Amino acid sequence: MSSLKKISLKDIAEAAGVSTALVSFVLNGKKKEYRVGEETAQRILKIANEMNYQPNLAAKSLRSGKTKTIGLVVSDISNPFFSQLARVLEDEATKQGYTVLFGSSDEDTDKMSVVVGNLINKGVDGLIIVPCENSEKAIASLINNNIPIVxxxxxxxxxxxxxxxxxxxxxxxxxxxxxxxxxxNSPCMAAYDINLVHMKERVRGYKKAMENAGKKNMINVVFLKQDTPRKSADRMLPKMIEAGADAFLFGTNMISLACLYTIKDMGQDVIGKIGLAGFDGNPVFDFFNAPISYIQQPIETLVQKALEILIDSIAERNAVQSVLAEGVFVEASS
Incomplete structure (x- = not known):
């Protein structure tokens, strides 16, 4: 028989010097609704964590019809951007009394559907999904079945x-x-050959900047295969550089990584002359000794807003919301 004592709300309340009801409000993500002070709420959460409090999800689900869990489906958890997303979401969800379950689609619609189905079967209250290409029908099915989703x-x-x-x-x-x-003089762009709006918008932004600079006839976008970006880069980039490309905008941080390997293999004299910019930083970039500027996405703001919308959707108190946040340009240090 285990000698470990199961921690109760009463135990936490006694340690925090507050009522059991107050502890319940905080741990169930209702601190704002019941106007619990932020300092008190953080003290309760800290004590609950130190005491290794584990909520009885089964009992909670029977009482409320909710499990206080949400699902996150990303394309590839090994991608630094998505691993950061998962980390920040887990922290933010914990503050609201939620647990996060994770899954990766590997940019495959069928796998995404399987992962989503598994999360729903586990009783998640809602889902945050990074959709993959051609997953419109799968997303539409979730909408039609009234699954809270962002x-x-x-x-x-x-x-x-x-x-x-x-x-x-x-x-x-x-x-x-x-x-x-x-x-x-001749910035080119490397993007993925995919039919997703975020990539289309990045290509459109590049083209518009070139057009406004009077360089419409110099617009040059190379499309890499998403499953083999390094192979595509090896085949295409040297030809572009030989033809006069003196700078590149990379469509994602993974594209940046693939292309940097290609350019590095062309010699330090080449990589030192090429202007580089992309999306999201990556510690691996330091390995190439090539200054690369990038757009830093406001990940915490994006996650907080997504979680806020999802929780409201779970509570059936919000309409559909569309949020576009501005990035921060980080100039490379020479």
Missing amino acids: LFDRYFPELNVSYVALNNFNASYIATKYLLDSGY
Whole structure:
């Protein structure tokens, strides 16, 4: 028989010097509703964590019909951007009394549907999904079945569903303009060959910046295969550089990584002359000894907003919301 004592709300209340009801409000994410002070709420959460409090989810679900769990489905949890998303979401959800279950789609619609189905079977109250290409029908099915859902990073304009994403057009425009203002004559763009709105908007922003600079006839976008970006980069980038490309805007941090390997293999004299900009930083970039500027996505703001919308949706007290946040341009240190 285990000697470990199961921690109760009463135990936490006694340690915090507050009522059991107050502890319940905080741990069930109702601190705002019952006007619990932030300092008191944080003290209760800290004590609950130190005492290793484990809520009885089964009993809670029977009482409320809710499990206080949400599901997060990303394309690839090993991608630094999505691993950061998962980390921040877990922290923010904990503050609201929620637990997060994770899954990766590997950019495969069928796998995404399986992962989503498994999370629903586990009783999640709602889902935050980074949708993959051609997953419109799967998302529409969730909407039609009244599953609380928020799309993150990517979205489908034709679907009536809440989403939170970067303003990709503005971000790409700013990054391209930076390259042009830095004196580069022929910036090119490397993007994924996919039919997703975030990539389309990034390409559109690049093209608009080039057009406004009077370089419409110099617009040059190379599309890499998403499953083999390094192979595509090895085949295409050297030809572009030989033809006069003196700067690149990379459509994602993974594209940046693939292309940096290619350019590095061309020699340090080449990588030192090419202007580089992309989306999201990556510690691995330091390995290439090539200054790369990037758009930093406001991940905490995006996550907080997505979680807020989802919790409201779970409580059936919100309409569909569309949020586009502005990124911050981080100039490379020379």
